[in-house]
Amino acid sequence: MTHAPAPVPSAVPAHPAPSAAAPTTYAPRVDIPPAPRPAPVLAARGLRKTYGGTGAATRALDGVDLDIAPADSLAVMGPSGCGKTTLLHLLAGILTPTAGSVLHDGADLAELGDRRRTLLRRSAFGFVFQDGQLLPELTALENVILPRMLGGTSRRAATAEARAWLERLGLEGMEDRRPTQLSGGQAQRVAIARALDGRPSVVFADEPTGALDQATGQAVLQILVDSCRDSGAALVMVTHDAAVAAACRRTVALRDGRIEREFVRPAAQREVVQGQGQSR
Numbered sequence: 001m002t003h004a005p006a007p008v009p010s011a012v013p014a015h016p017a018p019s020a021a022a023p024t025t026y027a028p029r030v031d032i033p034p035a036p037r038p039a040p041v042l043a044a045r046g047l048r049k050t051y052g053g054t055g056a057a058t059r060a061l062d063g064v065d066l067d068i069a070p071a072d073s074l075a076v077m078g079p080s081g082c083g084k085t086t087l088l089h090l091l092a093g094i095l096t097p098t099a100g101s102v103l104h105d106g107a108d109l110a111e112l113g114d115r116r117r118t119l120l121r122r123s124a125f126g127f128v129f130q131d132g133q134l135l136p137e138l139t140a141l142e143n144v145i146l147p148r149m150l151g152g153t154s155r156r157a158a159t160a161e162a163r164a165w166l167e168r169l170g171l172e173g174m175e176d177r178r179p180t181q182l183s184g185g186q187a188q189r190v191a192i193a194r195a196l197d198g199r200p201s202v203v204f205a206d207e208p209t210g211a212l213d214q215a216t217g218q219a220v221l222q223i224l225v226d227s228c229r230d231s232g233a234a235l236v237m238v239t240h241d242a243a244v245a246a247a248c249r250r251t252v253a254l255r256d257g258r259i260e261r262e263f264v265r266p267a268a269q270r271e272v273v274q275g276q277g278q279s280r
């Protein structure tokens with residue numbers, strides 16, 4: 001999406017020096033407009049989700065509004081059952097909302113239809129889950145290229161880029177290993193390579209380091225955050241761990257299906273330190 005540059009106001013002094021030749025006049029004050037913000041790659045508008053019928057209905061999400069900019073990182077936190085996974089699945093088009101909408105590059109996911117929504121999930125979204133969800137019968141390389149091959153890319157074209165991602169994530173020489181021949185951290189890096197392969201606009205992560213020890217989790221989290229930012233993908237990450245959320249620029253805290261708090265972390269305060277400050 002492109003933006004027209006903001007018009008630059010002509011330089012008008014706010015208080016011109018009085019002159020003898022002309023009566024004192026004051027030019028109107030000119031406010032320099034703020035720099036345009038990038039259009040959101042993903043947005044939620046009045047998002048609600050109720051599970052079940054009238055008798056045993058659970059209102060999991062109760063009116064959420066969010067804008068997520070390209071290359072931004074957003075952590076979704078909150079106590080168990082507050083609606084974090086529901087929000088992630090609605091934003092990713094895995095679930096359909098009861099009310100409200102999710103917009104990807106301005107297009108309402110609900111209006112795309114099942115087929116185009118599935119194609120969008122394959123081409124524009126990447127996913128990293130807690131346990132990696134690699135297919136055990138495929139090698140690391142095959143796991144990375146599978147989503148793109150399902151999307152119609154040739155094996156040859158998909159392989160070159162997938163190798164580059166695996167190498168970039170420190171997995172050179174492990175392309176032909178199966179998931180059982182990889183450590184937990186290596187398997188999560190394969191999952192990150194798979195998520196970022198094909199240059200998605202948004203990467204969704206659900207407790208991506210939850211199954212790893214502290215040091216491995218820290219390394220994987222750093223790779224995930226850096227890789228998303230460098231490739232221009234927005235990162236939306238669900239976590240219970242405040243220290244994991246601290247790696248993201250923004251955090252929203254949900255409670256009972258609503259955004260209770262939202263805060264932005266300046267770059268200097270962003271850090272990847274896992275295993276401290278657990279907060280549910």
Ligand SMILES: Nc1ncnc2c1ncn2[C@@H]1O[C@H](COP(=O)(O)OP(=O)(O)OP(=O)(O)O)[C@@H](O)[C@H]1O
Pocket residue numbers: 051052058059060078079080081082083084085086087
């Ligand atoms: N398929 C479902 N059918 C009925 N209720 C559901 C379903 N999925 C989730 N819920 C309910 O919706 C609410 C929100 O669930 P959700 O999984 O989004 O919460 P969460 O914050 O991700 O929880 P956790 O941190 O424990 O994973 C909970 O009350 C949950 O019991």
